[in-house]
Amino acid sequence: MNSFDVIVIGAGIIGAACAVELQALGRKVLLVDALHPGAGVTAAGMGHLVALDETDDELDLCMLSLARWDAYLSRKGGLAEHAQCGTLWVAEDEAQMAQAARRVHRLAQRGWSASLLSGAELARIEPSLRKGLAGGLRVERDSAVYPPAVARELAARLVAQGGATRFGTQVLRIGAHDMQLASGERLTAADIVVAAGTGVTSLLPDIPVFPRKGHLAITDRYPGRLAHQVVSMGYGQTEAGSDALAVAANVQPRATGQWLIGSCRQDGVAHAEVDPRVLAQLLRSAIALLPCLAGMTIIRSWTGMRPATRDGRPIIGRHPVLGHVWLAAGHEGLGVTTAFGTAQLLADLMLGRPASIDPTPYSPSRFIHAPAHAQA
Known part of the structure; x- marks a missing residue:
């Protein structure tokens, strides 16, 4: 039986970031994953680093994390395939322009x-956009990375710092201080961090993280055709239709010259197959903003299952019943942006030091309430 100070379950970008953070603070850490670093949700996403501000607490976590990303990219920007493309939030009417003005003020x-x-300024800096748009806002410091490469680098750094990894074997169950692997091995730790994406509920059924399906597509190489990430002002706000599908264009230039196309959200769909009907709707949404896409070649499409929560906020903190189990889950589409901030906030809470931001909005206790006999 092997014993550690902390075992982190899930080697996506969030779990890997948490493992490195805790190891650097003097804890003996083991990072475990059924696959390999950067697989799962991390491999499927767009990799944008963006300051989102639907709520104050969302922006708090984004800003905390983006500062850490700046430091990381100053050292590892090449490895991360970092593209300082900025974001153009595109407004199609005056109501969305008013929303854009409010966002400028908040940021x-x-x-x-x-x-x-203005519409004319938008057309000047991004000529591929369709004519007649009302305008929008430009966020210069937003950028994009390739998340699986970052997760792999973090896992390697963990080992270089004296931590350990165990990949290719599934965790079957966890207790207050131990876990059972599918290989039959039993591991123990003073603390266990569950950062298993959509797999959280298989280990902790009382934690309400559910899969929210998204479709993505990528084009052939068209270098120099798109300078900015282009996002509809409806991104993250578009209401789902009767088929539980919400679509709002998000098109990102990659360092390869390819265009990465999202974004849609679909609840209540468990299978991971590409749905041609959904993919077509996604592409129509993107073409409506960038008409030249209609003449480009799509070379691949795929889906991902974002780990979502009922209130749209991640779950970061101590499990209210299993006192030595901690959560870093439910980040939906902001897992890459908020990975380093999540790691910092979780470390604050685990080490009992003053929290970098208010942790209350992210507490697991908002979904489940600890009884009087909860374990210490």
Whole structure:
């Protein structure tokens, strides 16, 4: 039987970031995954680093994490395939322009540079956009990375710092201080961190993380055709239709010259197969903003299952019943952006030091309430 200070379950970008953070703070850490670093949700996503501000607490976590990303990319930008493309949030009417103006103000208050653009200015800096748009906002410091490469680098760094990894074997169950692997091995730790994406509920059925399906597509190489990540102002706000599908265009230029196309959300769908009907709707949404896409070649499409929660916030903190089990899960589409901030906040809570931001909105206790006999 092997014993560690902390076992982190899940070697996606969030779990890997948590493992490295805790190892650097003097804990003996083991990182476990049924597959390999950067697989699963991390491999399927778009990899954008973006300051989202639907709520103050969402922006708090984004800003905490983006500062850490700046430090990481100053050292590992090449490995991460970092593209400083910025984001153009595109407004199609005056109501969305008013929303864009409010976002500019909120981001400016946090020192995250954003500027309001007229329709003519939008057309000048991104000629591929369709004519007649109302305008939008430009967020210059937003960027994109290739998340699986970052997760792999973090896992390697963990080992270099004296931590350990165990990949290719599934965790069957966890207790207060131990876990059972499919290989038959039993591991023990003072603390267990569950960062298993959509697999959280198989280990902790009382934690309400559910899969929210998304489709993505990528084009052949068209270098120099798109300078910015282009996102509809409806991104993250579009209501699902009767088929539980919500679509809002998000098109990202990659370092390869390819265009990565999202984004859609679909609940209540358990299978991972590409649905041609959904893919077609996604592409129509993107073409509506970038008409030249209609003449481009799509070379691959795929799906991913985002780990979502009922209130749209991640779950970060101590399990209220299993006192030595901790959660870092439910980040949906912001897992890459908030990975380093999540790791920092979780370490704050585990080490009992003052929290970097208010942890209350992310507490697991908002979904389940600890009884009087909860384990210490």
